[in-house]
Amino acid sequence: MNFSSKLLENAVAEFAKLPGVGQKTALRLVLHLLNQDKQEVEQFSKTISKLRNEIQFCSICHNISDQSVCEICSSHKRDHSLICVVEDTRDVMAIENTNQYNGVYHVLGGLISPMDGIGPSDLQVDTLVERLKANETKEIIFALSATMEGDTTLFYLHKRVKNFNITISTIARGIAFGGELEYVDEITLGRSIATRVPYENSLTK
Amino acid sequence: MNFSSKLLENAVAEFAKLPGVGQKTALRLVLHLLNQDKQEVEQFSKTISKLRNEIQFCSICHNISDQSVCEICSSHKRDHSLICVVEDTRDVMAIENTNQYNGVYHVLGGLISPMDGIGPSDLQVDTLVERLKANETKEIIFALSATMEGDTTLFYLHKRVKNFNITISTIARGIAFGGELEYVDEITLGRSIATRVPYENSLTK
Structure with missing residues (x-):
């Protein structure tokens, strides 16, 4: 593409690095940001930078967290x-x-x-x-x-x-709730017959 | 959605403001950024902020530009x-x-x-x-x-x-080059007959 501005080109190139975002989509996103208030774009930019710099991973379960031990791991419940x-x-x-x-x-x-x-x-x-x-x-x-x-x-x-x-x-693997048998793939259906469960176990509690 | 981190939630909310980006896509993009080097994310964030703050619009044609008069408007060619x-x-x-x-x-x-x-x-x-x-x-x-x-x-x-x-x-409006008549919508086809051009004019130079 033939950009009229180097700043625009750089921003599009950065967005196009994201998964599933091509050049055209990137340009659309960048032009959208250009139409926003400076303040909002600044917030967008800061939030991302802050996320990457301040995010922690729970030292027990390694889930994304704001503290060194996440809420789930520190919960007594x-x-x-x-x-x-x-x-x-x-x-x-x-x-x-x-x-x-x-x-x-x-x-x-x-x-x-x-x-x-x-x-x-x-x-x-x-x-x-x-x-x-x-x-x-x-x-x-x-x-x-x-x-x-x-x-x-x-x-x-x-x-x-x-x-x-x-x-x-x-x-458990098997047919999803609400799934119709005729549309289920053969492997799932075959395995769900082979690994059948006693009727009592299949009842949701 | 039930986020394990406020930082994550904020970043997802910012991305979800972009056109055509929903919560799930936003989360995918944010998790992608989290997997990148700090330096790269910093560059992403800075490029966007710089774009919004430094971009100019050509004072003559109002196109996006790096200078006060864009390359096209200042070109003698x-x-x-x-x-x-x-x-x-x-x-x-x-x-x-x-x-x-x-x-x-x-x-x-x-x-x-x-x-x-x-x-x-x-x-x-x-x-x-x-x-x-x-x-x-x-x-x-x-x-x-x-x-x-x-x-x-x-x-x-x-x-x-x-x-x-x-x-x-x-x-000019009409049938696109390479377009087959049977697939063209009626309005375009009808108008392209009504606004027909002399054969000589239709030749590409």
Whole structure:
């Protein structure tokens, strides 16, 4: 593109680095910002800079936090003997939104993905093992995506934690509530028959 | 959404103000920035703030510029007797990319849109009339979108400039090059027959 201003070009280039944002979208966003008050744009810019500089990761569960120990880990109302292992902070938010979970979390910070060069050492795996060694955990729940990377990570983590005297679970896979059988993919449907559960267990409490 | 950090929540709220960016997309962008080096995020933030604070608008054509007079308006290679009137800087970029135009521009900064509360006084209309009064213009080309707002603006501008002794043109409307007749909408096709041109004129030079 042929920019009339270097400042404009730089700003578009910065926005275009964001995932899913191309040159045209970046230009649209930048022109939108140009139409805003100086004050608002200053606030936008400051908020982002502040986020990156002041954000902390909870020293226990490694979730994004404003303090060195996050609200969930420091809460006395949560069951600290139950650890739910998730990929990132979005999963914590999704599970928290269900209001069905009262334990604590462990945020891996990603999934094992040899294609992207992410190995176990890039994730918070050792810190998870350390937490289990403290001997306060009764159950660990793996809530990872049902993808190749998720399954690889699950397999690796299971190997690392299976010798601890704790219950190891994964979240249930199967047909979503409200899902119609004819539209479900074959693997999910086949597995949900193979891993069928007693009727009593399927009732929501 | 249930954010684990106020800093995160603020940053997501700022991103979600951008057009076409919802809460989920905003969160994805913010988490992407969190994964970047501090230095890169600082640069992102500074570039935006700098853009808004240092950007100028050309005092002649009102296009976005780094100087008080833009490169096009200060160029001796351009035909200053030919003014192309456009909505915003994106249109200037689009026309410049064609390499078919050697005149100068006049950027209105929007289109008349009573629905959005944008009237003629919000646009650079008076400055356009001033430019014409300087008596150096031979032709004015209106290159506005073929929308309700574009047509309204065109109608108003024509009323304002028709008494000057200059040629007034609009960009040609019709079937796009490479367009197949059966897929063209009826209005465009009907108008393109009604406003047919002599064969010789249709040849690209």
